[in-house]
Amino acid sequence: MTDARATALEDLRSKLAGTLVLPGDADYDAARSPWNLSVDQRPAAVATPADVADVQAILAAATSAGLGVTTQPNGHGAADGLDGVILIRPSSFDEIAVDVPGRVLRVGAGVNWGPALQALDGTGLIGLAGSNPEVDVVGLALNGGHSMFSRRNGLTARSIVAVELVDASGEVRRVTDADDAELIWALRGGGGHFGVVTAIELALHEGDALFGGGLLFPVEAAVPVISAAFALAREVPELGLDIGMMRFPDLPVMPPHLRGRIVASVSLVHVGDEATGRGYAERLLGVAEPIANALTPFTIGQLAAVAAEPVDPMPTADFGAAIGSDDDAFAAELVEAFLAGAELGLMRCGLRAMGGATAEVLGADLSAVGAIRAPLLLSAGVLLLDPSIDPVAALQPLHDLAERHGVLGGVPSMLGAGTLADVYEPAVLDRLAAVKQRVDPGGLIRSNRAIHAQ
Structure with a gap:
């Protein structure tokens, strides 16, 4: 320096x-x-x-x-x-306010989804949260944001009502559709390129009864279970589904029945009564006996516990892609690719079911992240605690799978490494670049992902 x-x-x-x-x-x-x-x-x-x-x-x-x-x-x-x-680090911006009659959540830029969802408990309203309580509300929304409620209510970015930010010139601005439609279009999925956000307001949705959780199945049943989950996703477009494979480490801290095992996993979230939710789950439970069954009614404040994702920082290599296939043949290819990667250190592979409101064209022109055409979004990771693991080799079978079945599109927040060019068409990238040039011509404000490939 x-x-x-x-x-x-x-x-x-x-x-x-x-x-x-x-x-x-x-x-x-x-x-x-x-x-x-x-x-x-x-x-x-x-x-x-x-x-x-x-x-x-x-x-x-x-x-x-x-x-x-x-x-x-x-x-x-x-x-x-x-x-x-x-x-x-905007941790001091910790405001949380819920406007129940107006169905709007307002939070500061330092607020994570965990406390935000706790504030929604008892309101009968849900926010389009991610599955990890340690993910920041603003960060998820600006980068598209997929929620287990997205097939019912859309991507998180499309729920943005207003953004308060300081722009590159130092001006404090409140951005809505009414005062700068082009800028808020870019903020809905274009990431943190356009200002230092201090607060955000998101639309909330009705959801006073929730049911869901995770199911784990033996690897021998992986192909039929995953095929059944794909079919369920096609037939019930409002049901939240995360479908995939996991390899549990062979460590003493792991439960004995999971230690060192490879399993198929299906997590589901249903907005509605328990009986209907269990009926959907029976479509999977009828295929194979699960190793673990964590299905339960829950409140919005308990969403993180239902998802049960790791919350501590860790060294990982990640990969994400939009997938254009969801048939039985693809289920078999997915399992084969995961097993090949698992031998080299691959730990997890999840496929978020899309469709439903994520594919809704109406209103898609109001956000950079528009209607998602792909039926599945893949995300995968390698935990880099063992220096002998080569993450490139471990992820290669999934890269090969994506080469065969991948399509352009997706959500930046699920991308892993890469640029916005990996998910957006050239016309969207050019429009984002034009907004960037208008509000920050000197390129003062940076984001985790470049607009165009560098």
């Missing part, structure tokens, strides 16, 4: 009501760490602004020092080293 930049950052630190951590500070390594611990990002500084005035000061200092600015609430989606970038 040049002396001029170092001086500018020290000056900024003295002015902030919040904090600024610099390289060489004792807490720099902890402050810069993303959720995916395999990404070694080393920003010029890590800022935790106390308020909007701090955000404005950070943007002004970055402009004068020739630095960029990016926002990472929890570090999900981190992809590069952030050289020459001030990293903003």
Whole structure:
């Protein structure tokens, strides 16, 4: 770092009501760490602004020092080293407000879905949350956002009502369809390219009765179970379904009946009465006896416990793709590809069923993430705790599968590594780039994913 930049950052630190951590500070390594611990990002500084005035000061200092600015609430989606970038952690923006009559959730940029869903308990309303409670509300929404409620109510980005942000010039703006339709179109799926978001408002949906959970099946039943789940997804387009394979580590901490095993997994979420939800589940339970059955009625505040995803940071290599096939032959290919990858270290592979409201064309022109044509979105990961594991080799069978069955499209929040060009058509990318040029011609504000391939 040049002396001029170092001086500018020290000056900024003295002015902030919040904090600024610099390289060489004792807490720099902890402050810069993303959720995916395999990404070694080393920003010029890590800022935790106390308020909007701090955000404005950070943007002004970055402009004068020739630095960029990016926002990472929890570090999900981190992809590069952030050289020459001030990293903003918006944890102080922790507002949560539920307008029950208006069916709107308002949260600050530092709020995770866990506490946001807790605030919805008892309201009879649901938000289009992800399955992990540690994922930030704003981050998920700006990057498209797929929810287990999306087949019923649409992608999270399309539920954005308003976004409050500080733009590259330092202006505080409230963006809605009424005052800047093109900018809010870009914010609905274009990521964090267009300003430092401080708060967001999302539409809520009715859902006073919920039922769901996870089912695990022996690997021997994987093909028929996955085929049955695909059929269920086609026949019940409003049912949330996550279908896939898992390899449990052979560790003493694992339950004995799962330790070292490869299983097929199906998670489902039904908005409605328990009897109907169990009827859907019977379509799967009639195929094979499960190893584990966690189906239960639940409230919206318990969604994270039902999903039961890991919440701690860990080193991973991830891969995502939109898949154009959902027939029995593809189910067999999926299982074969997972088993090949599992021998090399592949840990999980999930397929979110699309269709339903995710494919709804009406209103799709109001957001960068439009109607999803693919029936399935694949996401997979390799846990990088064993240095002998080659993640490229472990993921290769799924890359090959996607080469045969992949289609353009999808949701950036489920992409893994890559750019927006991996999910959006050229016309969408060009439109996003035009909005970026209008609101941030100097390229001050960065996002985890570039608009065009670099």
